[in-house]
Amino acid sequence: MLQPLLGGMIIGLAAGVLWFFNGRILGVSGILGGILSPTKGDTLWRILFFLGIFSGALLCYHFDPTAFDIAGLSPTRLLTAGILVGFGTRMGNGCTSGHGVCGMGRFSLRSILATFIFMAFGALTIGIVRHVLGGV
Amino acid sequence: MKLLFGSFLSGLLFSIGLSISGMTQPKKVLAFLDLFGNWDPSLLWVMIGAITVYSVTYRLGLANRSPLFSPTFHIPELKSVDKFLVFGAIIFGIGWGLAGFCPGPALTSLMTLQKDPFLFCLGLILGMFIFKQLRQWKAL
Numbered sequence: 001m002l003q004p005l006l007g008g009m010i011i012g013l014a015a016g017v018l019w020f021f022n023g024r025i026l027g028v029s030g031i032l033g034g035i036l037s038p039t040k041g042d043t044l045w046r047i048l049f050f051l052g053i054f055s056g057a058l059l060c061y062h063f064d065p066t067a068f069d070i071a072g073l074s075p076t077r078l079l080t081a082g083i084l085v086g087f088g089t090r091m092g093n094g095c096t097s098g099h100g101v102c103g104m105g106r107f108s109l110r111s112i113l114a115t116f117i118f119m120a121f122g123a124l125t126i127g128i129v130r131h132v133l134g135g136v
Numbered sequence: 137m138k139l140l141f142g143s144f145l146s147g148l149l150f151s152i153g154l155s156i157s158g159m160t161q162p163k164k165v166l167a168f169l170d171l172f173g174n175w176d177p178s179l180l181w182v183m184i185g186a187i188t189v190y191s192v193t194y195r196l197g198l199a200n201r202s203p204l205f206s207p208t209f210h211i212p213e214l215k216s217v218d219k220f221l222v223f224g225a226i227i228f229g230i231g232w233g234l235a236g237f238c239p240g241p242a243l244t245s246l247m248t249l250q251k252d253p254f255l256f257c258l259g260l261i262l263g264m265f266i267f268k269q270l271r272q273w274k275a276l
Contacts, residue, residue: 004178007157008185014149015186016193021142023203023210026150028240029264036264045143050243052147057247060155067155068245070252071162071236078252082242082259083266084231089239090267091276092224093214096238097150099225100183103212105190110217114225119169121229127172129234 015102018049027098029089073136092118138205151244157182160245162236162252169233231263 015026022045024031031046060067073081089095092114094103099118103111129135158164158179167176203209214221232238237245237256245253270276 001178001181004157004181005185007153007155007159008182008187009189010149010153010156011159011182012153012186012189013193014146014153015190016197017149018143018146019190019194019203019209020197020200021146021203021205022139023197023206023208024143025210025212026146028238028243032239032243032260033264036261037268045139048140049143049147052144052149053151053240053244054147054247055144056148056151057155057244060152061248064155065248067158067160068248068250069161069163070245070248070250071166073162073235073252075251075255078235078237078255079259079262081231081235081237082256082261083263084227084234084259085238085242085256086231086260086263086265087267088224088226088228088231088263090224090264092221092228093212095228095240096232097240101186101190102194104183105187105194107191108212110214110221113217114221117222117225118229118232121226122169122233123171125230125233126166126169126236127233130170131172 011097011101012105015097015105019102025098025102027094027102029086029095030093030098033090071136088118142205150240153186154241154244157185159238160241162241165236165238165241166233169236 018024018026031049035046099111099114104115154160168179235256242253242256246257
């Protein structure tokens with residue numbers, strides 16, 4: 001309980017920093033989307049955000065590689081999942097960070113609904129994969 | 137310049153938070169989503185911690201007239217619930233439940249140089265381009 005709570009609080013702080021300093025919502029899919037469809041003068045901060053992510057990741061991986069325990073799924077499954085997540089988060093304008101943390105924290109009706117929907121369909125999907133299809 | 141510092145710091149804290157929280161362990165995420173199996177509710181604490189801290193800092197920020205390093209707050213403009221939001225969230229949810237990766241943790245895990253996050257991120261970028269193209273062709 002302590003690690004998830006502490007980690008969650010740091011995630012909230014990260015989103016708070018981006019809001020308090022830069023006036024931006026921390027939505028990973030949106031920040032990435034803005035790099036893939038760049039507008040002039042609105043790209044560099046996004047790149048720096050990802051450089052920050054990569055630096056923190058290297059740091060954490062160095063001190064505790066077990067924090068990145070990979071599930072070891074088939075390449076087809078990983079690629080398919082990635083495509084669905086990329087498509088869905090652009091279509092729905094947000095992912096776990098933008099809707100699930102920032103939107104929920106702002107009590108946005110759209111985000112509360114989106115979070116409820118993606119969690120429900122996430123549960124449904126892994127439920128079907130494991131308990132109907134007998135997969136991992 | 138200050139703006140760039142702000143986003144770097146935010147990204148740095150974000151990936152540290154994700155790594156500590158357990159969100160970068162797809163097995164754990166899948167166990168959290170697997171309500172019908174051996175459910176592991178521990179990641180609920182991530183949401184509780186993140187939302188609580190953010191809802192306070194969000195309001196603290198708004199209490200200032202502007203962000204510290206930028207002239208204006210970029211408040212999301214969309215207010216109404218539409219089919220894009222609903223179907224987008226459904227499609228995202230299916231992908232999340234399939235592999236246990238969402239964009240932040242997957243991009244963070246790229247630094248481990250393992251093939252799982254790499255394949256997922258390849259799909260992630262592909263999926264974003266497919267949506268963008270369909271929008272440009274006005275197919276959606």
